[in-house]
Amino acid sequence: xxxxxxxxxxxxxxxxxxxxxxxxxxxxxxxxxxxxxxxxxxxxxxxxxxxxxxxxxxxxxxxxxxxxxxxxxxxxxxxxxxxxxxxxxxxxxxxxxxxxxxxxxxxxxxxxxxxxxxxxxxxxxxxxxxxxxxxxxxxxxxxxxxxxxxxxxxxxxxxxxxxxxxxxxxxxxxxxxxxxxxxxxxxxxxxxxxxxxxxxxxxxxxxxxxxxxxxxxxxxxxxxxxxxxxxxxxxxxxxxxxxxxxxxxxxxxxxxxxxxxxxxxxxxxxxxxxxxxxxxxxxxxxxxxxxxxxxxxxxxxxxxxxxxxxxxxxxxxxxxxxxxxxxxxxxxxxxxxxxxxxxxxxxxxxxxxxxxxxxxxxxxxxxxxxxxxxxxxxxxxxxxxxxxxxxxxxxxxxxxxxxxxxx
Numbered sequence: 001x002x003x004x005x006x007x008x009x010x011x012x013x014x015x016x017x018x019x020x021x022x023x024x025x026x027x028x029x030x031x032x033x034x035x036x037x038x039x040x041x042x043x044x045x046x047x048x049x050x051x052x053x054x055x056x057x058x059x060x061x062x063x064x065x066x067x068x069x070x071x072x073x074x075x076x077x078x079x080x081x082x083x084x085x086x087x088x089x090x091x092x093x094x095x096x097x098x099x100x101x102x103x104x105x106x107x108x109x110x111x112x113x114x115x116x117x118x119x120x121x122x123x124x125x126x127x128x129x130x131x132x133x134x135x136x137x138x139x140x141x142x143x144x145x146x147x148x149x150x151x152x153x154x155x156x157x158x159x160x161x162x163x164x165x166x167x168x169x170x171x172x173x174x175x176x177x178x179x180x181x182x183x184x185x186x187x188x189x190x191x192x193x194x195x196x197x198x199x200x201x202x203x204x205x206x207x208x209x210x211x212x213x214x215x216x217x218x219x220x221x222x223x224x225x226x227x228x229x230x231x232x233x234x235x236x237x238x239x240x241x242x243x244x245x246x247x248x249x250x251x252x253x254x255x256x257x258x259x260x261x262x263x264x265x266x267x268x269x270x271x272x273x274x275x276x277x278x279x280x281x282x283x284x285x286x287x288x289x290x291x292x293x294x295x296x297x298x299x300x301x302x303x304x305x306x307x308x309x310x311x312x313x314x315x316x317x318x319x320x321x322x323x324x325x326x327x328x329x330x331x332x333x334x335x336x337x338x339x340x341x342x343x344x345x346x347x348x349x350x351x352x353x354x355x356x357x358x359x360x361x362x363x364x365x366x367x368x369x370x371x372x373x374x375x376x377x378x379x380x381x382x383x384x385x386x387x388x389x390x391x392x393x394x395x396x397x398x399x400x401x402x403x404x405x406x407x
Contacts (some may be wrong), residue, residue, distance in 0.1 A: 001102070001249060002042055003068035004356045010065055011037050013322040016337040021311035024274070025289045026298065028343055029315025033322050035291045040287055043106045045069055045114040046251060049126045070249075102249030102285075103149035103235055107224050109255040115231045119247070120238045128233075134223045135212075147234075150211070150226045154200040155188045164233050167280075171225045174275045175378070181205065183222060211379050217260035221269070225276065232280045250277050258294040266296040271304060291295045300332045314343060354385045358392055365399050377404040 007016040012034035027035050043049065044069035104116040112130030127146060129138055137149030148156070157165035165185075172183035186203035190196075191210050201208040203216070211222060237247045252273065258266045270290065277286040292298065298312070312327040331340045336349040348355040360378050364370050379400050386393055 001070040001251060001285070002046055002289070003070060005038065005041055005045065005389060006064075006066045007041070008064045011041075013324060016322075016324045018313060018324060019311075019326070020287075020289065021309055022285075022287060023309035024270075024301065024305070025287070025303070025310070025314045027289070027315065028289045028293065028298070029310070033315040036255050037313055039106065039255055039291060041065060042253055043104070043114060043116075046104045047113070047114075047126055049116065070390070099255060102247045102251060102252040102254070103231055106253040107227075107255065109218055109259055111223065111226050113224070117231065117235050117238070117247075119242065119244060120237060129227070131223070134227060145232060149154065150223060151197060151199060153230060154185070154211075154226065155198045155225065158163050158185060158188065158200070164229065167233070168226065168229045170279055171276050172222065173228055174279060175225050175269070175272050177262065177268060183218070183225075215260070215363070217262065217265065220260055220265060221265075223298065224273075228280065248281075248283065249285045249287075250280070251289070252277065254288070254290040257290045257292050258297050263296050266294050267300045270297055270301055274304075285358060290350050294373070295335040295344060298338050298343065299332065299335050302333075305329060305331075312343070316345075357381045361392070361396055361399075365395070368402075372403050375400065376405060379403075379405050 001020060003022050005018045007015070009121065012032075016034075016038075018038070025401065027038060029035055030274070044065075044287075046069060061095050097109070098156060104114075106116075108114075111134070111135060115127040115129070117127075123394065127138060129147070133149065135150050137145060137152065138147040142145050147153075154168070156162075159317045169185060172185070176182040176184075181204065183348060184203045186201035186208040189201055190200035191199050191212060193211060199210045199212055201210050202222075211219065214222070236246055246383055254273070257273075261269060270288075270292075274286065274288065277284060283378040290297075301310070307329050310328055310329070314325050314327050316323050316325070327343060332341055338344060339346045339349040346355075348358055350358070357378070361382055363376060379396070382393070382396055
């Protein structure tokens with residue numbers, strides 16, 4: 001598990017500290033402030049794989065990246081990486097350290113995914129999936145097949161009615177957007193004369209849908225569900241072959257967890273992912289670090305958020321510097337309240353034009369001497385933008401009537 005990250009003169013902020021919660025960590029903030037970079041650093045700290053991107057060290061002075069990782073043997077281990085000005089050091093320059101003994105899965109926003117499992121790699125290598133590799137399979141540099149891919153595994157598991165397929169069905173049911181549209185496997189099918197593969201399908205209310213022709217949202221969720229099942233199944237198989245215990249820890253890193261998802265699904269996806277990991281092994285310790293821009297995602301975790309286990313971090317641009325702060329958690333009740341909170345910092349959960357009109361109207365409510373022509377102009381603009389169904393409208397009517405305007 002990742003306990004903390006500390007950056008100095010690296011990335012978007014002059015200095016950044018994050019003390020992470022043991023279960024759920026949500027990261028919010030505007031685009032370009034370094035949220036994805038933090039996920040890259042979390043991945044590096046847990047696995048020592050790859051070079052964090054896209055942010056580079058600040059060329060004018062040396063930087064430092066440090067982290068605390070629980071290695072499963074005693075107290076958390078401190079990791080330090082000094083960064084000379086202008087470049088990341090080579091992997092050989094990084095001092096040796098204990099690896100994270102658990103299973104780490106990093107779902108990237110482009111549909112790709114990284115999987116780390118020390119019991120299987122026995123080295124600093126990870127399984128690096130592009131979006132295509134998740135579906136079609138992953139090969140090593142020497143041509144060995146590392147993963148058959150979703151299409152082959154799904155069909156093979158289904159035809160054999162294996163335990164893996166049972167687990168996949170359970171995971172897909174948990175990840176479904178609702179009971180009326182369950183992610184339920186149908187019979188495999190061919191999709192063309194020039195493709196000899198049997199393609200998995202989903203039995204949707206309107207008929208069978210080949211997964212290769214499903215929506216982007218469905219493909220991302222199904223792909224992540226498959227990869228979690230595959231990683232867990234392969235982990236258990238490796239532990240049995242080597243005579244070792246299976247892991248008690250799973251870390252899930254997710255960039256833009258709501259990507260491609262309808263609002264109905266955004267309300268369910270994060271609690272569902274926590275349930276999925278628990279379904280793999282009920283006593284497993286799971287840590288999630290997720291980036292989100294969705295107020296619905298934040299609203300969805302209100303019933304389960306525990307300040308002893310969970311945390312919310314905000315990335316803000318203050319002047320010319322990025323600041324990272326841990327928010328005081330407070331349930332907001334609905335998505336609009338989250339939008340207008342300090343987390344997303346919108347004045348109104350409306351269009352930009354409506355926000356301007358309401359801002360003017362609020363000022364007019366406080367000014368009894370405003371010329372009648374100006375009150376009429378504001379009234380007409382409000383009516384054009386809000387009509388008479390907006391909850392702000394009743395507040396304005398008394399002011400309009402006082403000015404002699406017929407509502």
